[in-house]
Amino acid sequence: MANYGLRRTYKVNRICWELSPGTFVFEQGEIGEEQKKIKMPDYFLKTYEVKITQLKQPLFEIKQKRQNIYLPPELCILVGIPPKIRENKRIMADIR
Numbered sequence: 001m002a003n004y005g006l007r008r009t010y011k012v013n014r015i016c017w018e019l020s021p022g023t024f025v026f027e028q029g030e031i032g033e034e035q036k037k038i039k040m041p042d043y044f045l046k047t048y049e050v051k052i053t054q055l056k057q058p059l060f061e062i063k064q065k066r067q068n069i070y071l072p073p074e075l076c077i078l079v080g081i082p083p084k085i086r087e088n089k090r091i092m093a094d095i096r
Contacts (some may be wrong), residue, residue, distance in 0.1 A: 021054070029078070059072060
């Protein structure tokens, strides 16, 4: 679960050892407009008022329908699946 902003829950697809907050750059702007580039630490500080302290950590890749997103692990917390939900095959199929 993201430990900032709206505290959304994501499923981590993989750990990207080759990416880090110190090197990752976002492109911001509307389609058809000039895209501004902003470094990940600057983006989180400006948007969420959260400082990323570990610039060399790998990033979590989260698969989304439109595009993948990347999150630094220091801004995430691990949430488990309670046993009652884990035993329910229908819910587990939806999660996967």
